[in-house]
Amino acid sequence: xxxxxxxxxxxxxxxxxxxxxxxxxxxxxxxxxxxxxxxxxxxxxxxxxxxxxxxxxxxxxxxxxxxxxxxxxxxxxxxxxxxxxxxxxxxxxxxxxxxxxxxxxxxxxxxxxxxxxxxxxxxxxxxxxxxxxxxxxxxxxxxxxxxxxxxxxxxxxxxxxxxxxxxxxxxxxxxxxxxxxxxxxxxxxxxxxxxxxxxxxxxxxxxxxxxxxxxxxxxxxxxxxxxxxxxxxxxxxxxxxxxxxxxxxxxxxxxxxxxxxxxxxxxxxxxxxxxxxxxxxxxxxxxxxxxxxxxxxxxxxxxxxxxxxxxxxxxx
Amino acid sequence: xxxxxxxxxxxxxxxxxxxxxxxxxxxxxxxxxxxxxxxxxxxxxxxxxxxxxxxxxxxxxxxxxxxxxxxxxxxxxxxxxxxxxxxxxxxxxxxxxxxxxxxxxxxxxxxxxxxxxxxxxxxxxxxxxxxxxxxxxxxxxxxxxxxxxxxxxxxxxxxxxxxxxxxxxxxxxxxxxxxxxxxxxxxxxxxxxxxxxxxxxxxxxxxxxxxxxxxxxxxxxxxxxxxxxxxxxxxxxxxxxxxxxxxxxxxxxxxxxxxxxxxxxxxxxxxxxxxxxxxxxxxxxxxxxxxxxxxxxxxxxxxxxxxxxxxxxxxxxxxxxxxxxxxxxxxxxxxxxxxxxxxxxxxxxxxxxxxxxxxxxxxxxxxxxxxxxxxxxxxxxxxxxxxxxxxxxxxxxxxxxxxxxxxxxxxxxxxxxxxxxxxxxxxxxxxxxxxxxxxxxxxxxxxxxxxxxxxxxxxxxxxxxxxxxxxxxxxxxxxxxxxxxxxxxxxxxxxxxxxxxxxxxxxxx
Numbered sequence: 079x080x081x082x083x084x085x086x087x088x089x090x091x092x093x094x095x096x097x098x099x100x101x102x103x104x105x106x107x108x109x110x111x112x113x114x115x116x117x118x119x120x121x122x123x124x125x126x127x128x129x130x131x132x133x134x135x136x137x138x139x140x141x142x143x144x145x146x147x148x149x150x151x152x153x154x155x156x157x158x159x160x161x162x163x164x165x166x167x168x169x170x171x172x173x174x175x176x177x178x179x180x181x182x183x184x185x186x187x188x189x190x191x192x193x194x195x196x197x198x199x200x201x202x203x204x205x206x207x208x209x210x211x212x213x214x215x216x217x218x219x220x221x222x223x224x225x226x227x228x229x230x231x232x233x234x235x236x237x238x239x240x241x242x243x244x245x246x247x248x249x250x251x252x253x254x255x256x257x258x259x260x261x262x263x264x265x266x267x268x269x270x271x272x273x274x275x276x277x278x279x280x281x282x283x284x285x286x287x288x289x290x291x292x293x294x295x296x297x298x299x300x301x302x303x304x305x306x307x308x309x310x311x312x313x314x315x316x317x318x319x320x321x322x323x324x325x326x327x328x329x330x331x332x333x334x335x336x337x338x339x340x341x342x343x344x345x346x347x348x349x350x351x352x353x354x355x356x357x358x359x360x361x362x363x364x365x366x367x368x369x370x371x372x373x374x375x376x377x378x379x380x381x382x383x384x385x386x387x388x389x390x391x392x393x394x
Numbered sequence: 395x396x397x398x399x400x401x402x403x404x405x406x407x408x409x410x411x412x413x414x415x416x417x418x419x420x421x422x423x424x425x426x427x428x429x430x431x432x433x434x435x436x437x438x439x440x441x442x443x444x445x446x447x448x449x450x451x452x453x454x455x456x457x458x459x460x461x462x463x464x465x466x467x468x469x470x471x472x473x474x475x476x477x478x479x480x481x482x483x484x485x486x487x488x489x490x491x492x493x494x495x496x497x498x499x500x501x502x503x504x505x506x507x508x509x510x511x512x513x514x515x516x517x518x519x520x521x522x523x524x525x526x527x528x529x530x531x532x533x534x535x536x537x538x539x540x541x542x543x544x545x546x547x548x549x550x551x552x553x554x555x556x557x558x559x560x561x562x563x564x565x566x567x568x569x570x571x572x573x574x575x576x577x578x579x580x581x582x583x584x585x586x587x588x589x590x591x592x593x594x595x596x597x598x599x600x601x602x603x604x605x606x607x608x609x610x611x612x613x614x615x616x617x618x619x620x621x622x623x624x625x626x627x628x629x630x631x632x633x634x635x636x637x638x639x640x641x642x643x644x645x646x647x648x649x650x651x652x653x654x655x656x657x658x659x660x661x662x663x664x665x666x667x668x669x670x671x672x673x674x675x676x677x678x679x680x681x682x683x684x685x686x687x688x689x690x691x692x693x694x695x696x697x698x699x700x701x702x703x704x705x706x707x708x709x710x711x712x713x714x715x716x717x718x719x720x721x722x723x724x725x726x727x728x729x730x731x732x733x734x735x736x737x738x739x740x741x742x743x744x745x746x747x748x749x750x751x752x753x754x755x756x757x758x759x760x761x762x763x764x765x766x767x768x769x770x771x772x773x774x775x776x777x778x779x780x781x782x783x784x785x786x787x788x789x790x791x792x793x794x795x796x797x798x799x800x801x802x803x804x805x806x807x808x809x810x811x812x813x814x815x816x817x818x819x820x821x822x823x824x825x826x827x828x829x830x831x832x833x834x835x836x837x838x839x840x841x842x843x844x845x846x847x848x849x850x851x852x853x854x855x856x857x858x859x860x861x862x863x864x865x866x867x868x869x870x871x872x873x874x875x876x877x878x879x880x881x882x883x884x885x886x887x888x889x890x891x892x893x894x895x896x897x898x899x900x901x902x903x
Contacts, residue, residue: 083893090899094888096726101886169832197775204777267833289895356898 091364092355098328102366106245106327107348114324115346118163118217121324125343128323130316132219132343133159133336139216142203145196152195152218153177159222160199162207163215168263170207172198173221185262186234222342225335227308231255231271233297235262239275239313239333239341242350242362246321247369247376247383248314249391251275252357253282253307258297266353271295273302274358277391280310286356309341311384318380320346330354365391399884403877410873413692417868421690423681426860427867433507433673434608436646440666442474442489442658443497449661450490454604454649456506457485462646463507465682470501483650493661505673506646508608519599519623528591535575536595539568548598548625552638555592559585559636586633589620599623603630604655606668608644613668616648616655646670681867697866705866710746710856712865715875717742717852722882724848729891731841733825737818738845742852744815750853752807754846757819760792761842764823765830772827786820 087094093102114120122132136158137148152158156177162170172195173185181191190198199216201207208214228237235256242249252272256262259269266272271292274283285292285302294301307313317331320343330350333341355362368390376386417423442451455478458464469476474491489500524533542564543554554564563573580588586602593600600622607617619639621628630639639645649655656663685693697708717739724730732738745753767788771781793811800808822845830838855861865871 080890080893084888087888087892087896087899090896092888092892092896092899094886094892095729096889097886100884200777201775204779206778267837269834291898352895356896359898361899 088363091361091367093352093362093366095352097363098352102244102328103349107329108325111324111326112348115326115329115348116164117215118161118165118345119215121343121346122217124323125320128319130319130323130343131339131341133222133334133339134220135217136220137216137218138163139199139203139218142200145199145203145216148218149192149196152182155218157221159217159219160195160202161217161219162202163217164205164208164212165202165214166207168265168268170198170202171263175221222334223337225308225337227305227335228253228255230300231273231295231298231302231305233258233262233295235260235264236334238264238344239307239335240272240347240350240354241313241317241331241333242354243317243321243329243331244366244369245327245377246318246380247372248277248317248387249365249369250354250358250360250362251277251280251307251313251317252354255285255295255302257287257295266351271302272353272357274354274360275307275310278388280307281305282307283358286353289353289356291356291359308335313341314384314387315380316341316343318383322380399880403880403884406873406877406880410870410877413870413873414868417692421688421692423867427681427863433505434646435669435671435673436502436504436506436606437669437671438502438666439669440500441497441664442493442500442661443664444493444661446492447660448490448492450488450657450659451500451661451663452479452486452488452657453502453666454653454655455485455487455502456504456646456648457483459483465505465507467504468502470499470503472498472500474498474500481653484648484653486649486653497664518625519601521594521597521599524591524594525587532579532591533595535572535579536591538572539563539576540592540596542566542568543596548623549629551596552593552598552622552624552629552631555589555596555598556631556636556638558592559589559633586618586620589631589633589636593620593622601651602633603645603647603651604649605645605647606670608646608670610672611668611670613670614666616668617645619645621650697869709862709866710743712869712872713856713858713862714739714743715872715879716855716861719875719879719882720851720855721848722879724844724851726882726885727889729889730844730848731837732845732848733822733829733841737822737825738848739852740818741815741845741849742856744811744818745849745853746857747810748807750850752805752810753853754850756793756796756808756811757815757822758846759796760789760819761823761826763792764788764819765826768823768827782820782824785823786816789816789819789823 114124119135119138122135125132136155137151139145139148152174156175158174160172160174165171172190174182174190175185176183178189181189182195184190202214202216205212205214222236224232224236231237232255237253237255239251239253241251252274254264254266255271255273256264257269257271261268264270266286269288271285271287273285275281276283282303282305285295287296293303313333313335316333320329320331321327324346326346326348328348328350330347332344332347334344335341352362372386372390376382418425436456438453438455440451440453442449451474455467456462456464457480469487471489472493474489474493477488477490479486479488487502539558540551540555543551546554557564567573576588579591590600590602600620602618603621604616604618606613618633620631620633622631623629630645631637632639656666682698685696685698688694697705700708718736721732721735721738725732725735741753741757744757748756764785768785771784776784793816797809797811800806826838826842829841
């Protein structure tokens with residue numbers, strides 16, 4: 079019974095956790111390259127050199143003593159995002175959309191006093207949000223104004239686009255839509271919806287919420303499928319270039335679409351999750367194996383890899 | 395990529411197998427060290443009296459043959475000298491010296507383990523010549539009496555002769571005159587020599603043996619029986635009744651052949667008493683003593699040579715890798731979530747003092763309290779290290795209160811928590827809180843359940859006495875465990891939990 083079930087999973091080309099770790103992450107992602115994606119500041123600087131746009135960086139705070147120095151600058155900025163450089167899963171991020179006399183106005187409408195905000199930054203510095211609990215840096219960057227294309231299927235927050243890249247070839251993509259349950263965060267395990275994207279044209283497919291398939295957004299009630307993802311080709315290219323930039327063979331590139339600046343790279347993930355397969359109702363393994371069988375000349379440039387992927391994965 | 399791992403696993407496995415095989419085949423280790431073995435405790439107590447002369451007392455003692463293993467021998471000799479002698483197939487204890495007027499108590503004690511199934515490689519004995527005291531006419535008489543059975547196989551011949559002890563001579567019976575003469579011979583020399591003569595005349599090697607019947611008993615007299623070679627093995631015969639002991643014979647030989655079990659020179663042996671009592675001991679105890687005396691390299695480097703107070707620790711330690719293997723299996727094959735990787739193993743070790751039920755209870759209680767305090771502490775916005783310190787203090791406070799409550803209620807387990815668990819508890823509270831916050835209550839409780847389950851399994855494993863003993867006797871089993879760990883590390887297939895996660899893809903649609 080169980081073996082039969084395993085067999086069906088294999089036939090569907092599903093990539094399991096063990097195979098992802100053993101055959102892809104351990105084989106393709108050299109340990110030495112991990113620091114490039116673990117720290118968002120490093121990723122940002124690296125991306126600049128590879129023509130990959132990211133949200134403009136305002137400040138990096140490295141010491142507790144520096145926090146007081148930025149109060150004035152932040153009040154003048156009005157809009158900004160506070161992020162832990164080594165944070166994972168969207169924790170520790172505060173979106174500020176304005177300032178009042180009492181303090182800063184968060185995206186949710188709540189007001190956070192300067193004291194609380196500086197405590198928060200101090201938390202970040204002491205490593206509360208970093209994976210290994212090691213000391214961290216605070217990243218202050220510009221707020222992204224999400225392209226209105228997904229407004230109908232977003233409950234507050236900013237939707238983002240995840241593209242899994244193998245050996246520089248984009249494999250699979252999904253849009254992650256925040257819900258009320260996910261508290262405006264675009265993380266699937268917090269309750270955001272993942273919606274699969276058809277590779278060649280960039281239209282949305284069905285969605286996954288927790289582990290069930292959904293066709294409509296639970297909060298807005300609008301259908302999630304059949305939407306055209308804007309800038310699809312340039313996002314595929316950005317994801318493909320992320321390989322040249324990090325030399326990590328198996329990564330997930332997280333991007334957002336700003337209404338003025340277009341697609342921006344938020345972060346790279348050296349251990350992208352497997353949920354994307356449910357959103358696309360397709361298996362990664364069969365695509366990965368197809369890439370390994372592809373002629374070597376398709377790997378020449380990001381453009382050639384993207385072109386190959388757009389036609390190769392149509393029926394997979 | 396896959397090959398080296400499999401090669402390493404196979405190599406580790408073979409190494410383990412080779413060492414175990416060497417121990418079993420060449421050093422005679424038990425295959426199942428923890429299997430209970432029936433053993434007998436033999437105690438001999440005697441009192442010797444003597445005069446001014448030096449006396450010598452020689453007493454047959456059990457000896458390790460194919461059929462039995464003698465371990466843990468203890469000697470009591472008082473003021474006398476003691477020596478162990480080997481005489482033929484016998485071991486003889488020799489007590490010698492001058493005894494005082496009050497006499498001297500001597501004694502011997504040992505544990506005897508019977509190995510009835512052990513195949514014996516016994517050299518067929520030679521047929522010994524007739525005793526000198528036997529006259530030619532008597533030899534001829536004996537030969538006539540057994541002549542009917544000369545064509546029978548040795549076992550059948552033996553049974554026919556054994557039956558004559560009770561007067562059954564079969565058909566056709568020998569002549570009446572021969573029988574009358576034989577009866578006279580029996581009365582003159584005794585039944586035992588008569589029986590031995592018949593056996594000799596029939597060409598069957600035989601010997602008398604003195605020893606004890608293996609039953610719980612206190613005896614002052616030794617039993618004498620006759621052992622007859624039937625071509626394959628020694629069959630044991632009761633000389634008074636002609637009964638053949640059923641195999642395996644419950645007999646313990648102390649003196650085989652012509653050597654008497656007890657000999658005294660210039661002294662007097664009084665109140666000799668043999669006590670046999672049955673004991674159940676595990677096989678390793680039988681080997682323990684042997685290993686302690688052995689000069690083999692592996693025996694000299696055996697864990698049994700450690701001081702006993704450290705042996706206990708290693709019995710547990712050797713099983714911890716199995717706990718780790720369990721975690722590898724549960725995480726990679728099943729997809730069970732746990733707090734941290736080795737947290738459940740540490741928990742299982744911490745449960746050693748409290749027992750499983752109390753251990754889980756105490757852990758559950760402290761984590762429960764800790765979780766709510768941690769939620770509240772979150773509002774204080776403490777930095778990482780001081781936050782963890784606060785939780786640590788809370789854990790210690792909880793454990794202390796538990797101990798005080800336990801003392802009032804008379805529950806020892808509440809006080810038995812060692813020093814180990816508080817760090818684990820602190821980390822578990824922190825992780826539990828983070829998972830509850832980030833992944834939700836369901837995930838948090840699920841992970842808690844997984845951790846408790848793995849800790850329980852690991853606890854049960856490291857407390858399996860048979861397994862402890864097996865690993866203690868064969869520490870090279872660790873190589874086999876490592877081999878499995880390597881193999882599981884190369885498992886790239888699906889996890890059981892992924893069947894549920896990706897259930898959508900399971901149907902052929």
